Amino acid sequence: MSCKTDTVSDAGGATRCGPHHVAIIMDGNGRWAQSRGRPRLFGHHAGARRVREVVECCPELGVKYLTIFAFSTENWKRTQVEVAGLMSLFRRYISKEMKALAARNVRVRFIGDRVRLDAKLVKLMDQLEEETQENDGTHLTIALNYGGRDEVARATKRLAQDVAAGKLDPEKVDQETLPRYLDTHVLPDPDLVIRTSGEARISNFLLWQSAYAEYEFIDTLWPDFTSEEMGRLCRSYGSRDRRFGGVKT
Ligand code: FPP
Numbered sequence: 001m002s003c004k005t006d007t008v009s010d011a012g013g014a015t016r017c018g019p020h021h022v023a024i025i026m027d028g029n030g031r032w033a034q035s036r037g038r039p040r041l042f043g044h045h046a047g048a049r050r051v052r053e054v055v056e057c058c059p060e061l062g063v064k065y066l067t068i069f070a071f072s073t074e075n076w077k078r079t080q081v082e083v084a085g086l087m088s089l090f091r092r093y094i095s096k097e098m099k100a101l102a103a104r105n106v107r108v109r110f111i112g113d114r115v116r117l118d119a120k121l122v123k124l125m126d127q128l129e130e131e132t133q134e135n136d137g138t139h140l141t142i143a144l145n146y147g148g149r150d151e152v153a154r155a156t157k158r159l160a161q162d163v164a165a166g167k168l169d170p171e172k173v174d175q176e177t178l179p180r181y182l183d184t185h186v187l188p189d190p191d192l193v194i195r196t197s198g199e200a201r202i203s204n205f206l207l208w209q210s211a212y213a214e215y216e217f218i219d220t221l222w223p224d225f226t227s228e229e230m231g232r233l234c235r236s237y238g239s240r241d242r243r244f245g246g247v248k249t
Contacts, residue, residue: 018234021065023204023213024054027220028197041085046223047053047091055106057227061234065139070207073113073147086191087121089092090144094124098131104135111145111183113154127145147208153239155181184209192237194230196222 033043051068058066071086078086093202101108110125117125126145158181162168168177179185189209193202193216195245200217216233 005092017238019214019237020063021067021188021190021192022058022063022230022234023067023069023190023193023206023210025069025193025195025203026050026222026225027195027199032221032223034193040082040219041089043221044086044224045091048089050223050225051093052097052100052224052226054103055101055138055140055232057230061231062140063234065141065190065196066204067111067143067184067187069143069146069192069203071112071144072114072204073145073148073150074204087118091121091124098124098128099126101140102135103130105135106132107135107137108132108146109137109139109186111141111151112144113150114145115165125189132189139187141156141184143205146183147204149245151183152178152208180207182208189213191198192198192233194218194233196220196225214240 029043029047030045032046033040036042046124054068055066058064066159070090075086076083107129110129114122114125155178159168159173159178161169163173184206185210189211190206190213193206193210195202195215195217196219196221198217202215206213214237216236217227218233220229
């Protein structure tokens, strides 16, 4: 079998092409907590604990790139208590997971606009990126203060600056140009986008990059998402017929 990407075995042992890059919208933390009579932040903490299991199952599933949506440019609209709690969770998560991720050969990157994030958090993000930059195992990208439209707007601004500075010929701008200015410029496009919690929308996540992605909208709330479910979705991806607008030959 010839695969553009890695292979994954299905339940019967047959080998299929698995997704090389999986992106996840981790939704449902709040409802998970509320159904237990607990504050929303309790759900976010449970959600953060799920991240490790999912990162760890990637090598076995042939998933080289994993991108997770941790905080959107729209999430600032939440209460001050929830936003502050999430920011503190991100700081704690990065400090605590730093060594574990580095030891597991995970390379971590962050995408999103860092300008609005507090300096302490940005320093930890820089440190984690630096400490894992030689790793060549799973590439974990965490989207923090990320919005697809915001990313395209920031990219367009830089592109326009290059045109104004004479570094880029506007006649040569085509669909290969803009991706070079996106936060994700070193990453391949996602093959599979998963959203948990039963909502069927993409909420401004990887808008440009997901043009040809396959989607899975599943009912599981993020804190209940397991490596088994991830495996099932990767196997199901392997049986899809991706034509990228062409026809099967
Ligand atoms: C959406 O659930 C989730 C978020 C806005 C935060 C995602 C954060 C985590 C999973 C935890 C930390 C991640 C890292 C990388 C440390 P929601 O609050 O919108 O849930 P709801 O729709 O049920 O209200």
